[in-house]
Amino acid sequence: MMYESLLxxxxxxxxxxxxxSITYYALRAYGRTGDPSLRALGTGFGIVTFGALVGGILHQIIGVEVSVGVAIDSALTAVGFAVIFYSLYME
Incomplete structure (x- = not known):
């Protein structure tokens, strides 16, 4: 059990x-170029990263079941990937 938590x-x-890092560099590139697709790309990766952070905090610090943390992480990952997909589709 301890090894699973450490992993x-x-x-x-x-x-x-x-x-x-990906979020930072995408948003930095947006700042240089003003390209809205880079802003959306950075936002998407930020949402995916935030989902992982929230899922981990819920399980490790607050003590909710790992399945709840994984469900929230997965939902935010799906939203983040949708934003990333949109950023690649934008002109």
Whole structure:
């Protein structure tokens, strides 16, 4: 049980660092270019990253069941991917 929690913490930390970096660079590129698709791309990755953060906090700190954290994480991941898809579709 302890190893599963440690693995979850490591994975969520990696998602937070990598997703946060992608979000930062996409929004920075939007600031340079003003291209709305880059803003949407950054927003999408931000939502995915936020979902992982919230799911991890709910389980590790607040103590809700892991299935609730995964469900919230999955819902926000789906919304984030929809925004990313939209950003790729934009002109």
């Amino acid at each position: 979850l913490i490591v994975a969520k930390t990696a998602i937070l660092l990598l997703g946060g």
